[in-house]
Amino acid sequence: MLELKNISFQVDDEGKGKEIIRDVSITVPESKLIVVTGPNGGGKSTLARLIAGIEKPTGGRIFFSGEDITEKTVTERARMGIAYAFQQPVRFKGIRVLDLIRIAAGKTLSVADACEYLSSVGLCARDYVDREVNASLSGGELKRIEIATVLARHAKLSVFDEPEAGIDLWSFRNLIDVFRRMRETIEKGSILIISHQERILNIADEIIVIKDGNVDRQGPKEAVYPFLNAGLVAMDALECEGHIRAMGQGGAQA
Amino acid sequence: MKLDEIQKRLLQEVADLHEVPEGAYNIRSNSQSAGRRSTANIEIVSKEDVSGLEIRIKPGTKRESVHIPVVMTESGLKEVVYNDFFIGENSDVVIVAGCGIDNCGNQDSEHDGIHRFYVGKGARVRYVEKHYGSGEGKGKRILNPGTEVHMDEDSYMEMEMVQIKGVDDTVRTTTADLKAGAKLVVRERLMTHGEQNAVSTYAVELNGDNASADVVSRSVARDHSFQKFDAKIVGNAACNGHTECDSIIMDQGRILAVPGLEANHVDASLFHEAAIGKIAGEQLIKLMTLGLTEAEAEEQIINGFLR
Ligand SMILES: Nc1ncnc2c1ncn2[C@@H]1O[C@H](COP(=O)(O)OP(=O)(O)OP(=O)(O)O)[C@@H](O)[C@H]1O
Ligand SMILES: [Mg+2]
Numbered sequence: 340m341l342e343l344k345n346i347s348f349q350v351d352d353e354g355k356g357k358e359i360i361r362d363v364s365i366t367v368p369e370s371k372l373i374v375v376t377g378p379n380g381g382g383k384s385t386l387a388r389l390i391a392g393i394e395k396p397t398g399g400r401i402f403f404s405g406e407d408i409t410e411k412t413v414t415e416r417a418r419m420g421i422a423y424a425f426q427q428p429v430r431f432k433g434i435r436v437l438d439l440i441r442i443a444a445g446k447t448l449s450v451a452d453a454c455e456y457l458s459s460v461g462l463c464a465r466d467y468v469d470r471e472v473n474a475s476l477s478g479g480e481l482k483r484i485e486i487a488t489v490l491a492r493h494a495k496l497s498v499f500d501e502p503e504a505g506i507d508l509w510s511f512r513n514l515i516d517v518f519r520r521m522r523e524t525i526e527k528g529s530i531l532i533i534s535h536q537e538r539i540l541n542i543a544d545e546i547i548v549i550k551d552g553n554v555d556r557q558g559p560k561e562a563v564y565p566f567l568n569a570g571l572v573a574m575d576a577l578e579c580e581g582h583i584r585a586m587g588q589g590g591a592q593a
Numbered sequence: 594m595k596l597d598e599i600q601k602r603l604l605q606e607v608a609d610l611h612e613v614p615e616g617a618y619n620i621r622s623n624s625q626s627a628g629r630r631s632t633a634n635i636e637i638v639s640k641e642d643v644s645g646l647e648i649r650i651k652p653g654t655k656r657e658s659v660h661i662p663v664v665m666t667e668s669g670l671k672e673v674v675y676n677d678f679f680i681g682e683n684s685d686v687v688i689v690a691g692c693g694i695d696n697c698g699n700q701d702s703e704h705d706g707i708h709r710f711y712v713g714k715g716a717r718v719r720y721v722e723k724h725y726g727s728g729e730g731k732g733k734r735i736l737n738p739g740t741e742v743h744m745d746e747d748s749y750m751e752m753e754m755v756q757i758k759g760v761d762d763t764v765r766t767t768t769a770d771l772k773a774g775a776k777l778v779v780r781e782r783l784m785t786h787g788e789q790n791a792v793s794t795y796a797v798e799l800n801g802d803n804a805s806a807d808v809v810s811r812s813v814a815r816d817h818s819f820q821k822f823d824a825k826i827v828g829n830a831a832c833n834g835h836t837e838c839d840s841i842i843m844d845q846g847r848i849l850a851v852p853g854l855e856a857n858h859v860d861a862s863l864f865h866e867a868a869i870g871k872i873a874g875e876q877l878i879k880l881m882t883l884g885l886t887e888a889e890a891e892e893q894i895i896n897g898f899l900r
Binding site (some may be wrong): 370382391393412413414417418421422423425428429431432433434435438443445471488492 | 654768800811839873875876878879881884885886887893894896897898899900
């Protein structure tokens with residue numbers, strides 16, 4: 340369904356080219372839930388932006404439903420069925436939650452239908468439909484509205500960038516159900532979730548670990564999970580060691 | 594009341610009127626009164642010396658409204674109208690003004706409405722004023738509203754002023770003086786296109802303790818249009834004042850914001866905010882990921898901003 344072939348992405352960093360994504364090839368098959376994880380700054384969000392068309396790759400091709408979409412605009416890709424929930428949702432002065440959900444649905448939804456989407460992300464719909472998507476919303480509220488708009492799109496491919504960030508525990512549990520239900524209800528639809536959360540990793544059909552702009556590891560969760568855990572333990576040990584060394588140096592200077 | 598289709602359309606734009614309004618009203622069409630009604634509590638009479646009206650609202654009048662829309666469809670008309678509002682103590686009323694000009698001729702049409710408000714002690718007023726222009730002629734549509742507000746103790750006035758379309762030239766001047774405990778809230782919405790020019794000047798004096806003013810303008814300048822927002826608040830007592838100019842520029846549009854604060858009392862607390870910039874790129878991108886084209890996204894963002 341979605342295929343990235345040898346994708347590279349370079350930015351200009353004070354005159355020097357900086358590779359943020361290096362020769363990444365991944366496939367998101369039909370009806371699957373893929374979770375992308377990996378250390379901060381590894382390139383996960385950049386990958387999502389490349390899929391949505393917000394950034395254009397400096398190398399490689401992107402295929403969606405068998406079509407080469409590398410040169411297609413954000414709007415064209417959205418209309419072909421790619422939806423993207425931002426890691427940091429955007430605020431708008433004057434645009435109401437209801438307006439945003441209607442735009443996402445691409446039709447004049449009834450207020451009741453719009454409320455369904457809000458309820459499924461744990462927002463008491465009546466309190467929110469008329470609110471403006473502006474600075475008055477809390478981070479968690481905004482994040483949930485962002486997820487609701489993507490649900491309203493019923494897209495063939497839905498990409499969620501750290502949907503759990505800032506969301507309370509109770510709503511988080513429901514969120515897992517939302518993703519499960521999504522997988523069941525959207526025919527041939529696939530979901531790509533960027534996450535650091537164990538419980539989201541747990542519902543994945545496949546896990547992709549992105550590190551330093553590269554695919555570090557990829558496979559069914561049973562295969563990847565042990566490495567993730569080992570990696571975490573190793574990282575903790577390293578960090579700890581570095582910390583002790585730094586403290587030692589500090590002591591010597593003093 | 595006889596009004597043609599264009600006049601009816603203008604009335605709808607500026608006063609949301611489809612029919613004769615409820616309550617007191619005066620409809621002015623091409624410099625003539627096209628209909629008037631006073632009520633038991635609200636009296637509307639013509640001025641004798643100059644063109645205009647005196648509107649007297651009895652003390653204690655509650656939940657009543659006054660509509661005084663103006664429509665102009667003859668090219669080349671130029672008029673100055675003086676309307677005075679005497680709002681009785683402890684009343685609670687809605688006043689809807691507004692002016693629509695349709696100019697298909699080659700001569701300029703101009704309406705300068707000078708409104709004076711005397712808001713009595715404890716009275717509450719909601720004032721709505723919409724300006725609208727249409728017509729394909731070369732003649733300009735010009736509106737120069739002058740508003741003077743005198744607020745007695747503990748009175749409250751909310752002014753909503755909207756000019757979204759079709760007015761070529763505007764100089765809006767609003768002055769207000771407030772006694773103790775009075776509160777003034779201004780919400781201005783402005784959009785200019787083409788070669789339009791709009792100047793909006795506010796001078797508010799807070800003269801009594803606990804007086805407060807909140808003047809907020811949201812505007813969009815497109816094409817080659819120019820806007821100037823000049824808001825001054827003077828604090829002469831223990832008072833609160835806030836002005837805000839929040840603007841979007843597009844194309845070759847230009848905006849000049851000139852905030853002015855003057856504190857003449859140690860307990861005066863005044864502040865202003867001004868932000869001018871183009872539409873945030875991430876807002877456009879977000880809406881495009883929902884399937885809108887860039888132009889559609891722009892329209893949604895501006896509609897929301899000026900809501
Ligand atoms: N336009 C850009 N210019 C320069 N550097 C960039 C740009 N975009 C991203 N980067 C850098 O690329 C790297 C990858 O960023 P990205 O946001 O994709 O990481 P991430 O894996 O999503 O991290 P996180 O888990 O913290 O969200 C980071 O080091 C970031 O600073
Ligand atoms: Mg990220």
